Amino acid sequence: MRQPLHLRISAELAAKIRSGEWPPGYRIPFEHELTARYGCARATVSKAVEALAAAGLVDRRRRAGSFVAQPHVEAAILEIADIQAEVEARGQAYGYELLSRRLRPPRAEGDEGRLKAQGPALQLICRHRANGRPFTVEERVINLAAAPSAETADFAATAPGAWLLAHVAWSEAEHRIAALGADPVLAGLLAVAPGHACLRLTRWTWRGGEGITAMRQTFPGEAYNLVARFTPAAFGSDGTKTTI
Amino acid sequence: MRQPLHLRISAELAAKIRSGEWPPGYRIPFEHELTARYGCARATVSKAVEALAAAGLVDRRRRAGSFVAQPHVEAAILEIADIQAEVEARGQAYGYELLSRRLRPPRAEGDEGRLKAQGPALQLICRHRANGRPFTVEERVINLAAAPSAETADFAATAPGAWLLAHVAWSEAEHRIAALGADPVLAGLLAVAPGHACLRLTRWTWRGGEGITAMRQTFPGEAYNLVARFTPAAFGSDGTKTTI
DNA sequence: GACTAAAATATGTCTAGACATATTATCCAG
DNA sequence: CTGGATAATATGTCTAGACATATTTTAGTC
Numbered sequence A, B: 001m002r003q004p005l006h007l008r009i010s011a012e013l014a015a016k017i018r019s020g021e022w023p024p025g026y027r028i029p030f031e032h033e034l035t036a037r038y039g040c041a042r043a044t045v046s047k048a049v050e051a052l053a054a055a056g057l058v059d060r061r062r063r064a065g066s067f068v069a070q071p072h073v074e075a076a077i078l079e080i081a082d083i084q085a086e087v088e089a090r091g092q093a094y095g096y097e098l099l100s101r102r103l104r105p106p107r108a109e110g111d112e113g114r115l116k117a118q119g120p121a122l123q124l125i126c127r128h129r130a131n132g133r134p135f136t137v138e139e140r141v142i143n144l145a146a147a148p149s150a151e152t153a154d155f156a157a158t159a160p161g162a163w164l165l166a167h168v169a170w171s172e173a174e175h176r177i178a179a180l181g182a183d184p185v186l187a188g189l190l191a192v193a194p195g196h197a198c199l200r201l202t203r204w205t206w207r208g209g210e211g212i213t214a215m216r217q218t219f220p221g222e223a224y225n226l227v228a229r230f231t232p233a234a235f236g237s238d239g240t241k242t243t244i
Numbered sequence C: 001g002a003c004t005a006a007a008a009t010a011t012g013t014c015t016a017g018a019c020a021t022a023t024t025a026t027c028c029a030g
Numbered sequence D: 001c002t003g004g005a006t007a008a009t010a011t012g013t014c015t016a017g018a019c020a021t022a023t024t025t026t027a028g029t030c
Helices: A005-019 A029-037 A040-052 A083-089 A112-117 A148-152 A160-167 A184-190 B007-017 B029-038 B042-054 B083-089 B111-115 B146-150 B158-166 B185-189
Strands: A059-060 A067-068 A077-081 A094-104 A121-130 A133-143 A172-181 A197-207 A209-222 A228-229 B056-059 B065-068 B073-077 B094-104 B120-130 B135-142 B173-181 B197-207 B210-220 B228-232
Touching: A005 A029, A005 A040, A005 B029, A029 A040, A040 A067, A040 A083, A059 B197, A067 B111, A077 B173, A083 A121, A121 B210, A133 A160, A133 A184, A160 A209, A172 B173, A184 A209, A197 B197, A228 B065, B007 B029, B029 B042, B042 B056, B042 B065, B083 B094, B083 B120, B083 B135, B135 B158, B135 B185, B146 B158, B158 B210, B185 B210
Parallel strands: none
Antiparallel strands: A059 A067, A077 A228, A077 B073, A094 A121, A121 A133, A133 A209, A172 A197, A172 B197, A172 B228, A197 A209, A197 B173, A228 B173, B056 B065, B073 B228, B094 B120, B120 B135, B135 B210, B173 B197, B197 B210
């Protein structure tokens, strides 16, 4: 059993769909037909077809059968790597510096209000560099009620993202991506002209309903491209299951 | 059987993980223990735990057991809706106009070269409006070898994205998001000042290895925010399975 | 014809096993 | 003490059924 049968079945069905041989709307063979074709139990073909359904390649309807789904670009996988890893993956030298750190009384207005934090917060501003040049300015607010140990962490040595990842569990996150012209302060920090087009990535992170941290990274427009890849099939043509 | 048992098990395990009661690295109960606890067959608990693994909540290792995964913000779901739906969802009036249409000989340089198209292509430039104001300028190239019927389609009446979705199957897509300052031509089309920060979404779409279309949408910076939501668990607290 | 009840049927869920496979722990020999 | 063979064990895959559930088709009734 070099290759599990259910993966082989998934891959063969996925190939028919992706090649266009089975167009959207086409009813793929019933489970009992696949059972006969592959000479296996229904649970096996069911697992194969269910995987295609999970990948969005087919829609299943009781009594009616399973149908090739209409293609739709509705969701893409946006990979947001750790800044340091991102910079080093480009073969550039990574640099990090803490610009500002202060304790802040509770407040709930603005972007940060989405965290619904009640207690005091730690506010950090730091800068990441690639080959010495400013790569991104990060503004971060950490809810000390959710992460008390952050108050004594050494954020001059460790970037807040890396520290939080290692110390605090989270359950939900939301990202927002926007373009904006750099204001004078930001322009100074990023070493660009005021008004220069920048990409801003904002992220809120929660655990349960409790806000943990809000973060805003601003990149000079030409320094960073967010890349999102999407494949409707989770199955490569070689039968390997790709991660979604 | 109001709620399938395997979903109930998944939801209960997910709740323990998300609450922090089972921290990253914690070994969740063995399948035979869950089998005893829930009084069901191993296939049922296996399906439940496998779903958690697929959702990235746990890592499974033979002989060792299943362990709560380290949380990581590595991938987010970027939802990119149809422009018309997006505008209308905001309660604004949608407008569309075709600015330019021409047949182009094959060429393979630049962004478009990623399509690896051999034959002639159709090049379109169009503009989408929200409440009368420019919302985005779309530049699109369609590979006529992959979609011959595009040559006779009426893109003055139907936006190319909607037309392609209905007429051409695709298998892979890639998005790129960047910020840039508007050049004079773009600034005129978007009715903003030259240099104004804009958000640019570029998308390439393939079927198999064959490029179908390349698209570039540029939004005035303040008009559009891309939103990506991420939850490590595919299971809501109510046991419902959320889509990934 | 329109509406309703019943039969048919494909998928959804689940069981109680079996054997395969990867990995860890153990024990033994050198 | 170290390296390697061996045993133990948790997950991975699969079978051959069973019953549940949703939906469509069919048959029957008003």
